[in-house]
Amino acid sequence: DGGITQSPKYLFRKEGQNVTLSCEQNLNHDAMYWYRQDPGQGLRLIYYSQIVNDFQKGDIAEGYSVSREKKESFPLTVTSAQKNPTAFYLCASKSGTNQPQHFGDGTRLSIL
């Protein structure tokens, strides 16, 4: 999983501020995903992208936005509309329909 890099590891957001979480992969994977994980809970899908310049909303997309301008990059912006952004954010990617998802190390976002 060393080929999926998330940055920063820790991020703090002020009220009314947008912040962007980075996810880069050098595995040549087509599909990329963003999940949110709250303490003691499972993984909830925010957005996913199967190919460049295309992405779909997951189960909890409100207050988030993404772009997929390059195959290796899938940044997630947490907007000021997301009122409860404190969570652990995980990015994942996979190479094809028959391959498993692999995860990055995550970014922990907190409110100042």
Add this chain to the structure above:
Amino acid sequence: GENVEQHPSTLSVQEGDSAVIKCTYSDSASNYFPWYKQELGKRPQLIIDIRSNVGEKKDQRIAVTLNKTAKHFSLHITETQPEDSAVYFCAASRIGSGTYKYIFGTGTRLKVLA
């Protein structure tokens, strides 16, 4: 909508005993079932997966069984060790259909007591 139920939410076992975690899925078209292990503050890591064309798969001390009729699958860990302590997630997905979403269970916190 599609969902995966996972039980139990917490599980404590004595070192050397076996642990079993069960998941039930709702989408009958699901045909791929991975299991992930997540240690505290770290990334989930794939430990084993199974496709719907087989009923059981083993890898050393871990195994997964699948009952397509009942739409449930289970993770079995034998001879548990303290390093098995972690949160385990199951997931269900369709492969080969162009739909890449995973539906995750809510996780099981396994504690192996020395």
